[in-house]
Amino acid sequence: MSVGLNIQENVPMRQFTSFRVGGSARFFVDIENVDAIVEAKKFAKQKEIPYFVLGRGSNVVVSDGGYEGLIIRVARGLSHFSFEDNLLVAGAGCPLARLARSSITHNLGGIHLLAGIPGTVGGAIYMNAGAYGEDVSQTLLQVKSLNASGNVITRKNVDCEFSYRHSAFQTNQEIILEATFELKPSPAEPLLAEMERVMSERRQKQPLEFPSAGSTFKRPATGFPGALIETAGLKGYKLGGAQVSEKHANFIINMGNATAQNIYDLSQFVIDRVKENSGVELTREVIFIGKF
Ligand SMILES: Cc1cc2nc3c(=O)[nH]c(=O)nc-3n(C[C@H](O)[C@H](O)[C@H](O)COP(=O)(O)OP(=O)(O)OC[C@H]3O[C@@H](n4cnc5c(N)ncnc54)[C@H](O)[C@@H]3O)c2cc1C
Secondary structure: OOOOOOOEEEEEHHHHOOOOOOOEEEEEEEOOOHHHHHHHHHHHHHHOOOEEEEOOOOOEEEOOOOEEEEEEEOOOOOOOEEEEOOEEEEEOOOEHHHHHHHHHHOOEEOOHHHOOOOOEHHHHHHHOOEEOOEEHHHOEEEEEEEOOOOOEEEEEHHHHOOEOOEOHHHOOOOEEEEEEEEOEEOOHHHHHHHHHHHHHHHHHHOOOOOOOOOEOEOOOOOOOHHHHHHHOOOOOOEEOOEEEOOOOOOEEEEOOOOOHHHHHHHHHHHHHHHHHHHOOOOOEOOEEEOOO
């Protein structure tokens, strides 16, 4: 089936990424359905360029020099969702926060504490996003994805290789299309109260007033990134327009005029200084694409 793809050229990526920095994508397409993804992949193959799947861009920084390929954005299309008993089926482009809130009104728990994560279902599964003891892998039953050969396949939870901020999708080049979550029946009122408590904790502890991509570093085997960064004396440290947040040291924030390079360089500086100071090697949770 032929789908008219609206592929645009030289599209600034700062508008589609939560850090609000970075250059342009050589090609960009907002997909509406699975056929459009197939066509977009074909386009990249014909042009012999790489492609990158973008959700809501809340964990991605594009280099100031841009991305020399095709950005396939799955955040406007594939945003359907429906509940049946305790099962929730959601398209990859659906905002996780919307599902978290909606699940509460359906008297279902299990993803309600993920309401503060500003990504899509696809991005959350790819990252195995989590917060306050809940992560996506705990309630996910199965995922439909488009594999490298162009077939739509279904993976059960056990075949997704979930671990802390990790899934099989980080290496298998599959594009996530739809997920089914198995939630727990529970009265709405306590779920709502719990969700509101963690949302208020986020507002108190996280610098939500500045653009960022949430936690910059993953939790290492020992210690917490925030404490390690603070002990290395880097809380509030600035590099160009980027800063290690005064409010939460594991957040690098854009103070308004940061470049993507400022953010990358500051994250590298933090990695080096923490390693010198405590011997722990932090690894980035934020994904940098293009040349740095
Ligand atoms: C203020 C703030 C708070 C945050 N808090 C948390 C938190 O508490 N816990 C947490 O885990 N994260 C948190 N994050 C980070 C981020 O929101 C999550 O990682 C989120 O899951 C990313 O989803 P996204 O749609 O924005 O993905 P993107 O940032 O667009 O992409 C992330 C990765 O997923 C891949 N991807 C996206 N969609 C698909 C798809 N359909 N198929 C295959 N691959 C895909 C991309 O290629 C990319 O590699 C926070 C970010 C911000 C800005």
